[in-house]
Amino acid sequence: MQRLLFNMLDGKPDNYLYSQGNEEMNLSLSLYQRIGIIIGFSAIFLIISSNVLMNYEQTLLAKPGKDNPGKGHGKNNKGDRGGSDQKADKNADKNADKKADKKADQQDSNEEVQVKTTIYKGFSFDSNGGNAGKGFNFATVGDFGCSKNAQKTIDNMKENKPEFVFALGDLSYQKSANCWFDIMSPFKNKALITLGFHDVNDGQAKLDQYLKSFALDKPYYSFDYGKVHFIVMASESDYQKGSAQYSFISEDLKKASENKDIDWTVVTTYGPFYTSPSTHKAEKDLRDIYHPIFEKYNVDLVLQAHNHNYQRTYPISYNSAGDSSEPIVTNQNTTGYNNNTDGTVFALVGTGGESFYPLANQAAYVANQFDKFGFLNIDISNGNPHTKLTGTFFDNKGNDIKDQFTIEKEIKNGNQTN
Numbered sequence: 001m002q003r004l005l006f007n008m009l010d011g012k013p014d015n016y017l018y019s020q021g022n023e024e025m026n027l028s029l030s031l032y033q034r035i036g037i038i039i040g041f042s043a044i045f046l047i048i049s050s051n052v053l054m055n056y057e058q059t060l061l062a063k064p065g066k067d068n069p070g071k072g073h074g075k076n077n078k079g080d081r082g083g084s085d086q087k088a089d090k091n092a093d094k095n096a097d098k099k100a101d102k103k104a105d106q107q108d109s110n111e112e113v114q115v116k117t118t119i120y121k122g123f124s125f126d127s128n129g130g131n132a133g134k135g136f137n138f139a140t141v142g143d144f145g146c147s148k149n150a151q152k153t154i155d156n157m158k159e160n161k162p163e164f165v166f167a168l169g170d171l172s173y174q175k176s177a178n179c180w181f182d183i184m185s186p187f188k189n190k191a192l193i194t195l196g197f198h199d200v201n202d203g204q205a206k207l208d209q210y211l212k213s214f215a216l217d218k219p220y221y222s223f224d225y226g227k228v229h230f231i232v233m234a235s236e237s238d239y240q241k242g243s244a245q246y247s248f249i250s251e252d253l254k255k256a257s258e259n260k261d262i263d264w265t266v267v268t269t270y271g272p273f274y275t276s277p278s279t280h281k282a283e284k285d286l287r288d289i290y291h292p293i294f295e296k297y298n299v300d301l302v303l304q305a306h307n308h309n310y311q312r313t314y315p316i317s318y319n320s321a322g323d324s325s326e327p328i329v330t331n332q333n334t335t336g337y338n339n340n341t342d343g344t345v346f347a348l349v350g351t352g353g354e355s356f357y358p359l360a361n362q363a364a365y366v367a368n369q370f371d372k373f374g375f376l377n378i379d380i381s382n383g384n385p386h387t388k389l390t391g392t393f394f395d396n397k398g399n400d401i402k403d404q405f406t407i408e409k410e411i412k413n414g415n416q417t418n
Contacts, residue, residue: 139164159399169270236271
């Protein structure tokens, strides 16, 4: 009413009041719209700023870092299990980061190995053996690792002064062989290797390091030392009938059996032909293909590893008529064998330093078994008309003898003297 009176006194018509009211309303709406737009843009800006800040913080938290090269000791890492969807998403992001870090670490590790390989090229073994008629001894063991236990095994071998050391595989459980070469330095130029799972399957750079360091063009080989012929098998490589390794071993054993200057034949393999129940089973294909060949060419001793314990069989023959995992025991004495009438002795020596694998029970063909860190010493004494092979297991604690066996045979060449 006041507004109407004011307009009448002012001399303006009623329709002016209506239009002016509309303009004021339009101005009010326009103002509210502007305020709404400002609030909306402010909210969007805050959300974007928050996301950018969170991503930046996550980037900082996920900054790459390198793992300890020895972490895990060759065992597979287990992923996270269970949890909410949010945890799963976080784990997926972390796993992606870890994969990227792991790839970077491997590249660094490969570059490191390639550099350090040149240091160990002098680690190759001289197989001339000096006077072919003299006796000698060598130490053998596998599944080292680079722990204090492995260091004690190497110190123990050093005290017994072997002419050389035969390593039976799984030498280093780290990304490279560097730690193993370091602790094996007392036997530089006096060591030979059989390649195991971790030596072959932990990356090409690590495998190349072993091959280059020991001047090997392939993972299986043979050589003569004194009156002994050694054959090194590669159980982690193709060994089936028709393979290059099969042809090599068959032909090599035949030549050695016909050589009058060779009295003993010793074979090394990482994968076991025979074993008491333990963590790893015996390798049936390996046994069925090669044990009959070993019998044909009169192999005296087979050295194995892979299970982290010690086992030594009686002389045994291949069971071709029944279950090959149950070989025929040809002499049930604990020692004092004659290879001219008895079979082959298989010794599993996985006692270099890695943690022990349980022995569930003792197979009927196994003469002695235990879980002690130490090594097997093989002594060859030449005589006329007999020559003797003596195997002695020395425990790292007190250098105690835990097993001993002898194999005696007639020499091929009757002119041999002491």
